[in-house]
Amino acid sequence: MKIRANHLTALRIILLPLPYFLLYGGNRAKIAALLAFTILGLTDYLDGLLARRDGSTPLGRLLDPIADKIFIAVTLIPLADLGILPLWIVWPIFFREFLVTELRRFCMASKRQLRVTELAKIKTALQMVGAGLVLITDMFPDKSVLIAFLSGALLATLFLAVGLYWRDGHLSTRMQTALSLLILGLAVGLVLRPSQIIITYALIMLGITLVSGSRYLVVGLPECLRRGLPAAGRLTASLILPLLSIALMPLAPKGMTSLVVLILALEFGGQGLEMWTVQERKIDISWIKIRILVPGALLSLVSGYVLYGFERAVPAFLWVTTGLCICYTVVNVGIYYRAVCRTQGFVRGQGARR
Numbered sequence: 001m002k003i004r005a006n007h008l009t010a011l012r013i014i015l016l017p018l019p020y021f022l023l024y025g026g027n028r029a030k031i032a033a034l035l036a037f038t039i040l041g042l043t044d045y046l047d048g049l050l051a052r053r054d055g056s057t058p059l060g061r062l063l064d065p066i067a068d069k070i071f072i073a074v075t076l077i078p079l080a081d082l083g084i085l086p087l088w089i090v091w092p093i094f095f096r097e098f099l100v101t102e103l104r105r106f107c108m109a110s111k112r113q114l115r116v117t118e119l120a121k122i123k124t125a126l127q128m129v130g131a132g133l134v135l136i137t138d139m140f141p142d143k144s145v146l147i148a149f150l151s152g153a154l155l156a157t158l159f160l161a162v163g164l165y166w167r168d169g170h171l172s173t174r175m176q177t178a179l180s181l182l183i184l185g186l187a188v189g190l191v192l193r194p195s196q197i198i199i200t201y202a203l204i205m206l207g208i209t210l211v212s213g214s215r216y217l218v219v220g221l222p223e224c225l226r227r228g229l230p231a232a233g234r235l236t237a238s239l240i241l242p243l244l245s246i247a248l249m250p251l252a253p254k255g256m257t258s259l260v261v262l263i264l265a266l267e268f269g270g271q272g273l274e275m276w277t278v279q280e281r282k283i284d285i286s287w288i289k290i291r292i293l294v295p296g297a298l299l300s301l302v303s304g305y306v307l308y309g310f311e312r313a314v315p316a317f318l319w320v321t322t323g324l325c326i327c328y329t330v331v332n333v334g335i336y337y338r339a340v341c342r343t344q345g346f347v348r349g350q351g352a353r354r
Contacts, residue, residue: 005047005048005050005057005060005064006047006057006060006063008043008046008047008050009043009047009060009063009064009067010063011043012040012043012044012047012067012071013063013066013067013070015036015040016040016070016071016074017074018036019032019033019034019036019037019040019074020033020074020078020258020261022036023078023079023082023135024078024082027139030135030139031139033135034132034135034136034139037071037075037128037131037132038132040071041071041128044064044067044068044071044128047060047064048064062272062273062276062336063272065272066268066269066272068124069097069264069268070264070265070268070269071128072093072097072124072127072128072131073094073261073264073265073268074261074265075127075128075131075132076090076093076094076127076131077090077246077249077257077260077261077264078257078261079131079134079135080249081249081257084134084135084138084198085134085198085202086199086202087246087247087249087250089199089202089203089205089206090246091243091246091247092206092209092210093127093205093206093209094242094243094246094264095239095243096209096210096212096213097268098238098239098242098243098267098271099213099216099217099235099239100213100216100217100220101268101271101272101275102234102235102238102239102271103216103217103219103220103221103223103224103235104216104220104275105271105274105275106220106223106224106227106231106235107219107220107223108275108279117212117215118173118174119208119211119212120212120213121174122174122177122208122212123208123209123212126181126204126205126208126209127205127209130201130202130204130205131205133146133149133150133185133201134198134201134202136149137189137194137197137198137201138194138198141194143189143190143194143197146189146197147186147189147190150182150185150186150189151186153182154179154182154183154186157175157178157179157182158179160175161175161179181204184204185201188200188201233290234286234290237286237289237290237293237294238267238271238286238289240294240298241263241267241293241294241297241321241325242263242264242267244301244317245259245260245263245264245317245318245321246260246264248314248317248318251310251314252314252315252318253314253315256315256318259318259319259321259322260318262322262325263318263321263322263325266322266325266326266328266329267325269329269332270289270325270328270329270332273329273332273333273335273336274286274332276336277332277335282335282336282339283335285328285331285332285335288328288331289328292324293321293324293325293328296320296324297317297320297321297324300313300316300317300320300321301313301314301316301317304316304317
């Protein structure tokens with residue numbers, strides 16, 4: 001069987017829980033998690049090559065950004081849960097991801113295309129690498145592994161840059177950015193203490209993540225406001241469940257962080273499917289989120305707090321939100337599956353007539 005880009009993307013999503021659970025083990029388990037994340041991160045590059053070679057598919061265009069966002073959730077949420085990264089850095093990263101996706105959907109509905117910028121592509125790679133560097137710094141506080149890794153990566157990138165410059169006569173913006181960030185990362189590793197290194201890497205990651213979303217905000221937010229109160233309500237509904245789940249994570253009992261990651265993964269998947277329904281003009285069921293999912297989840301939190309206090313309200317909220325998100329995703333996937341089957345049936349019918 002010929003391996004295609006969609007196979008690698010699906011494999012990446014399926015295998016991501018493995019390194020997630022390894023992060024909660026000892027140093028050996030964390031090293032295994034780091035190696036697994038590295039291999040899975042490389043599949044993101046490989047499926048891009050395969051997509052350019054064989055041509056992209058609608059399923060690939062749907063799955064690839066979802067897989068990237070789930071990858072970030074599976075890496076950053078455990079780092080926050082373990083106290084390696086502060087929540088005030090992790091929370092805004094996910095706020096940007098959910099907000100930008102929703103703003104792109106509003107623009108798509110108004111037939112205004114917001115294409116993925118070069119900085120946004122760099123942002124995704126930086127988040128993956130940045131999470132790895134933070135983990136390396138935490139596991140090996142003597143900095144020797146971090147400096148050796150960054151030095152080797154910088155030398156390899158320099159050799160590659162020289163070869164590309166010799167061939168093309170110039171360096172691409174992406175290569176220049178990679179060199180600059182590697183030099184900055186190495187300088188930070190050499191000068192600062194481990195705790196300061198982690199915060200600095202996280203702030204760089206956060207800064208580029210927020211800046212990469214500025215163009216979407218400038219174009220998409222006015223479009224959302226122009227459509228009035230219902231659009232603002234839909235925007236709020238798309239953000240409240242995942243972001244509130246992250247904010248409540250410190251209050252959740254130990255071991256329930258996996259529910260937060262699952263909620264984020266389901267919400268990322270739901271947003272991707274909602275964008276597809278807008279693009280293909282299929283049935284839009286996002287009203288279910290506004291009228292049922294969000295009120296139901298918030299009601300469980302409020303009622304749980306009134307009756308039992310936050311100690312029981314937070315787990316109840318996470319369980320209810322997870323269940324509601326699963327149901328919503330199943331319905332969305334069902335709509336997508338039926339639409340694909342109808343399309344394939346139509347194509348086969350047209351071929352038979354010919």
